[in-house]
Amino acid sequence: MWRYFIILSILIKSKLAWASIGDRSPYYQKCLDRCHLLNCTQDGKYFLGEYTQPLYLQWTFWYCLDECKYNCMWKTITTFHDLNLKTPQFYGKWPFIRFLGIQEPASMFFSLFNLYMHVKMLKIFQKRVRYDSPLYSIWISFGLICCNAWFWSAVFHTRDFLLTEIFDYIFSFSIILVNFYVMMIRVLRFKLHQSILIFLTILILAFFLNHGLYLYKAHFDYAYNMKINILVGTLAAICWFIWCFANRNNQPYVWKCALYVALTGLVLPLEIIDQPPLFYVFDFHAIWHLTTAPLVFLIYSFAIDDCRYLRKLHVEDLNFEGNQKSKFK
Structure with a gap:
């Protein structure tokens, strides 16, 4: 007693x-x-x-x-x-029943589910989109970056060490940043010179590397990391919505992108809710990982339609230029 x-x-x-x-x-x-x-x-x-x-x-x-x-x-x-007291946290985390040495089994398996969805949709994207289509390499890079991030998420939820935590948070931010980058390239590719787009690409890479180094040297500044994620994510979402609304008539498939952004924001509060896990297995963070996996289909479906649309425009431009040249011969 x-x-x-x-x-x-x-x-x-x-x-x-x-x-x-x-x-x-x-x-x-x-x-x-x-x-x-x-x-x-x-x-x-x-x-x-x-x-x-x-x-x-x-x-x-x-x-x-x-x-x-x-x-x-x-x-x-x-x-x-x-003592009729609530379940406490330990070292800032809720208790989980480990499974085969996996520290947070549900979050780990749902992270792998997201990884599987990206791998599957990347294969479908490669089958349905010609490799010489505009933005083909951009979307492939997007998929690979997301795969890497979800891999490290699975590693972190398997075993929580300082290094795996840093990698998880840094590469989670890479998903938000690459989404912002794809948005920027898609919206501005017809409006800016190629050299300016290359400069913006280098600037984004430098920003990401600086962000990662700062988190590592500062022994992980959670407040700073959260502010940057919210800022970049919100800016990308607003820009996607504006672009989708402006192009809803001539590109009817953009509803897929708008719905993806909307649903991603709708399930985000699950990440913020901080409650003890159900059966010491399923917490809101794990459920958030589960809800994001099906949304992967929407963004790749949009990417496939958009690349096909851009290729059609590109072919039409080439045919027009060819016809114009033939008239002057």
């Missing part, structure tokens, strides 16, 4: 936020210290005694101290529930 009184006294006397109260609780800290002392080497990496860790945990880098944190987390949750 003593452990209950210790936790209650901390809850009453401290002003700690619920965000990390689990790992800050005395019961958790005592459990962790004891587990580390009895089971782990001093660096917390290896196990003492004859214990043999399952291979799937070795392959996902669950070291001895990580195992202690995981087991003590569930013991602490049980204690909190016995």
Whole structure:
């Protein structure tokens, strides 16, 4: 019973936020210290005694101290529930039941679902669009960048390390930035000189690299990263909507792009909701990943129609130029 009184006294006397109260609780800290002392080497990496860790945990880098944190987390949750207290967060994250060493199974599998959708639609795009069509390489680059981002999302949700977290956030931003870039190229390609478009491309790349380096050097500035994501994403969405509205009559397929942007924004609040995961498996972040996967079909369907439209214009321009030249011969 003593452990209950210790936790209650901390809850009453401290002003700690619920965000990390689990790992800050005395019961958790005592459990962790004891587990580390009895089971782990001093660096917390290896196990003492004859214990043999399952291979799937070795392959996902669950070291001895990580195992202690995981087991003590569930013991602490049980204690909190016995006191009729809410499920706490640990190190700023909700508790999840791991599966085969995967730290957040639902988010990991739904990230792979998004990756699968991009790979599948990229293949369909390549089959239905000629390689010499305008913006063909731009959309291929878009798909590859998205595939890379969803791969690192799956890696991060498999095991949450500082490096995997940085890669996840940086490459998640790459999806937002490449969407902005594709919008810019599509809207401005007939209005600006080729050299200016190349300069803008270099500027976008430099901005992305600077963003990534800053996050790495600043040990991850969450507020800054969120502001940049919202700014670039919102600007791209507004520009896409304006362009789709302006071209709705001569390019009726643009509704696909507008619907994609609208639905992407509609499901975005799922990313913001911060509640304990259902059955310790499905949180709102995982559901958000699930909802974004079907939307991939819309943007590639738009890309296919738009590339075909641009190719038709290109062929007509070539035929017109050919006819004009033949008249002067």
